[in-house]
Amino acid sequence: MNKKILIIGGVAAGTKAASKVKRDFPDSQVTIITKGEHISYAGCGLPYFLGKVIKEKKELVVRTPEEFKNEQGIDVLVKHEAVKVLPEEKKVIVKNLETGEEKEFEYDKLVLATGADPFIPPIKGVDLENIFTLRTVTDALKIRKLLDEGKVKKAVIVGAGLIGLETAENLTHRGVKVSVIELLDQILPPFDREIALLAQKHLNEKGVDIHTSEKVTSFVKNENSKEIIVKTDKGEIPADLVIMSVGVRPNIKLAKDMGLKIGKTGAIKVNEFMETSMPDIYAVGDCAESKNVINNEPAWIPLGSTANKAGRTTGLNLMGTNKNSFKGVLGTSIVKLFDLNLAKTGLSEKDAAKYGFDIETVIVPAFDKAHYFPGNKLIITKLIADKKDHRVLGAQIIGEGVVDKPIDIIATAIHFGAKVEDLTQLDLAYAPPFSMAVASTITAAHVMLNKLEGKVKTVKAHEILDKLNDENVQVIDIREEPEFIIRSIPGSINIPQTELLKRAASLGLDRNKETILVCKVGKRAYMTYCTLKYLGFDKVSILEGGITAYPFELE
Amino acid sequence: MKELYINARGMQCPGPIMQLHKTLKDAEPDTEVVIEVTDSGFKKDVQAWCKKTKNELVSLNEEDGVIIAKIKKKS
Numbered sequence: 305m306n307k308k309i310l311i312i313g314g315v316a317a318g319t320k321a322a323s324k325v326k327r328d329f330p331d332s333q334v335t336i337i338t339k340g341e342h343i344s345y346a347g348c349g350l351p352y353f354l355g356k357v358i359k360e361k362k363e364l365v366v367r368t369p370e371e372f373k374n375e376q377g378i379d380v381l382v383k384h385e386a387v388k389v390l391p392e393e394k395k396v397i398v399k400n401l402e403t404g405e406e407k408e409f410e411y412d413k414l415v416l417a418t419g420a421d422p423f424i425p426p427i428k429g430v431d432l433e434n435i436f437t438l439r440t441v442t443d444a445l446k447i448r449k450l451l452d453e454g455k456v457k458k459a460v461i462v463g464a465g466l467i468g469l470e471t472a473e474n475l476t477h478r479g480v481k482v483s484v485i486e487l488l489d490q491i492l493p494p495f496d497r498e499i500a501l502l503a504q505k506h507l508n509e510k511g512v513d514i515h516t517s518e519k520v521t522s523f524v525k526n527e528n529s530k531e532i533i534v535k536t537d538k539g540e541i542p543a544d545l546v547i548m549s550v551g552v553r554p555n556i557k558l559a560k561d562m563g564l565k566i567g568k569t570g571a572i573k574v575n576e577f578m579e580t581s582m583p584d585i586y587a588v589g590d591c592a593e594s595k596n597v598i599n600n601e602p603a604w605i606p607l608g609s610t611a612n613k614a615g616r617t618t619g620l621n622l623m624g625t626n627k628n629s630f631k632g633v634l635g636t637s638i639v640k641l642f643d644l645n646l647a648k649t650g651l652s653e654k655d656a657a658k659y660g661f662d663i664e665t666v667i668v669p670a671f672d673k674a675h676y677f678p679g680n681k682l683i684i685t686k687l688i689a690d691k692k693d694h695r696v697l698g699a700q701i702i703g704e705g706v707v708d709k710p711i712d713i714i715a716t717a718i719h720f721g722a723k724v725e726d727l728t729q730l731d732l733a734y735a736p737p738f739s740m741a742v743a744s745t746i747t748a749a750h751v752m753l754n755k756l757e758g759k760v761k762t763v764k765a766h767e768i769l770d771k772l773n774d775e776n777v778q779v780i781d782i783r784e785e786p787e788f789i790i791r792s793i794p795g796s797i798n799i800p801q802t803e804l805l806k807r808a809a810s811l812g813l814d815r816n817k818e819t820i821l822v823c824k825v826g827k828r829a830y831m832t833y834c835t836l837k838y839l840g841f842d843k844v845s846i847l848e849g850g851i852t853a854y855p856f857e858l859e
Numbered sequence: 860m861k862e863l864y865i866n867a868r869g870m871q872c873p874g875p876i877m878q879l880h881k882t883l884k885d886a887e888p889d890t891e892v893v894i895e896v897t898d899s900g901f902k903k904d905v906q907a908w909c910k911k912t913k914n915e916l917v918s919l920n921e922e923d924g925v926i927i928a929k930i931k932k933k934s
């Protein structure tokens with residue numbers, strides 16, 4: 305056969321596809337063309353390279369072109385750019401970026417793995433010295449050099465997404481004072497607001513200065529101090545280093561020029577076999593569109609996990625013998641921010657609303673291990689389900705404890721179309737060092753069922769805010785006094801549980817007022833709620849997630 | 860000076876802070892109390908509680924997931 309496979313882009317998706325096809329079809333001739341200097345590098349490790357968690361470049365770039373050639377028989381041309389594809393002739397024009405020389409490469413099968421590039425908004429002064437993006441090893445080396453030379457005392461990060469905030473943490477660990485400027489009214493846009501606010505609180509506690517709803521208008525260099533003045537619609541912040549991290553855009557130039565179909569997300573349209581709209585041309589990784597597993601809508605969620613999986617699918621399909629399909633994505637993602645872990649899968653509340661689902665949500669704190677086992681930590685699970693058929697649509701988990709396990713459990717469940725009832729039935733591993741006897745995911749599912757079945761009426765944190773000044777509403781914190789002293793919702797009153805139940809039974813509690821019960825995680829409030837209901841109080845509700853998940857100001 | 864010890868391991872919130880509160884209430888001024896707790900929220904709680912009640916947090920350590928706090932009752 306000796307088919308010629310040409311792959312454009314040599315990071316995650318491209319090298320994965322190359323390795324897979326060569327392994328399964330050793331007689332194929334595989335060539336990777338890539339623009340940059342490094343191949344197959346660990347892009348996801350770049351923030352940690354800045355923070356020196358990863359000490360040296362060689363830990364990020366584990367394989368060289370020579371190794372690809374010697375170990376796998378794959379040809380790699382770095383610093384080569386594919387400038388044009390001629391699909392009728394099955395040729396690609398490639399430019400050697402060092403010599404400027406152009407050459408034609410023939411192919412039987414072509415793979416576009418051109419990835420994504422950071423978006424750089426057209427802001428005045430954005431091309432000044434010491435303003436960077438963080439995408440490649442070359443970017444990271446430049447930033448790391450400045451840090452190692454001690455030239456960075458304060459930095460501004462524009463954009464509070466996953467990469468921006470990972471970078472904020474790592475720069476903070478290097479002793480840099482970091483400010484993050486975000487245009488939207490919350491950090492971490494894929495997450496729902498109340499979860500993002502909890503993360504923001506944590507970042508503030510760790511000394512990261514966060515500005516939301518703020519727009520950068522220009523960058524100006526102060527010629528005396530050599531600082532960059534970051535001007536915004538609300539003020540200005542001086543910085544020695546600026547990192548632009550406002551998101552990435554798929555590299556679709558080659559695809560567009562040759563007339564490949566582009567999906568509505570703006571990435572290259574492919575089917576489940578990673579085939580584009582033209583024969584023998586595939587697209588994979590950050591440059592390609594995918595599908596949302598939940599509703600089959602087009603989705604573009606550029607992640608390394610997807611690039612690797614879909615890269616393998618591409619490799620398997622290139623010879624046309626084995627049709628392996630890639631089902632799509634849930635947008636499962638995870639991030640560590642100082643002591644806090646956050647993860648999500650499936651639809652957020654915002655997404656679900658956008659797609660027109662009628663949903664129910666709950667927010668449930670629980671422990672990641674047995675509550676009596678040393679080292680246990682709280683995690684908060686937000687679960688989102690379809691009100692009608694109880695299908696689980698999404699989850700977000702935040703806390704200092706283990707979040708990767710429960711998010712992966714829920715991602716798996718959603719992938720297989722689970723309902724909330726199914727979650728409560730899962731046979732999950734339990735021993736005190738690993739989990740609670742009733743795992744956090746199962747507890748969250750129980751609370752969701754209680755809510756779906758109308759057994760409990762709850763209010764969300766943002767709903768309570770409006771009610772605190774309403775004289776027809778009493779917000780009663782039923783925790784013990786020492787707990788109330790530590791932190792409480794401004795405007796709430798403290799009547800400990802036992803006292804409250806006494807008063808309720810002896811008619812010492814106003815049953816005409818709307819009553820919202822607050823406790824630490826929602827459990828004591830739920831128990832009290834049940835008793836009050838039994839006593840005939842019908843204007844009672846509880847604060848979801850209690851003080852623990854309350855993201856607004858406490859006193 | 861008297862030193863008291865509370866083993867509040869295994870107790871869930873509000874157990875540990877309640878135990879501390881009760882013990883200090885009955886104790887003489889300047890008494891030191893050492894409390895061991897496995898509830899991870901206690902670390903932040905005890906700091907805030909001492910600040911608000913003006914008792915002194917003499918030390919706060921964590922060893923293998925066990926939080927050990929020493930508190931001196933205000934005089």
Ligand SMILES: Cc1cc2nc3c(=O)[nH]c(=O)nc-3n(C[C@H](O)[C@H](O)[C@H](O)COP(=O)(O)OP(=O)(O)OC[C@H]3O[C@@H](n4cnc5c(N)ncnc54)[C@H](O)[C@@H]3O)c2cc1C
Nearest residue numbers: 313315316317339347348386418419420589590607608609
């Ligand atoms: C700082 C950072 C942290 C991240 N953290 C995570 C994480 O924790 N988890 C996660 O899942 N994902 C993470 N990601 C995302 C992940 O790195 C990407 O999803 C992944 O690299 C995508 O791989 P890819 O091969 O599709 O594209 P890319 O990595 O973008 O590679 C494409 C390559 O193609 C080259 N190219 C483009 N056009 C041409 C052309 N015309 N000719 C030749 N070459 C060309 C590009 O120069 C580039 O080298 C992170 C990304 C960054 C930058």
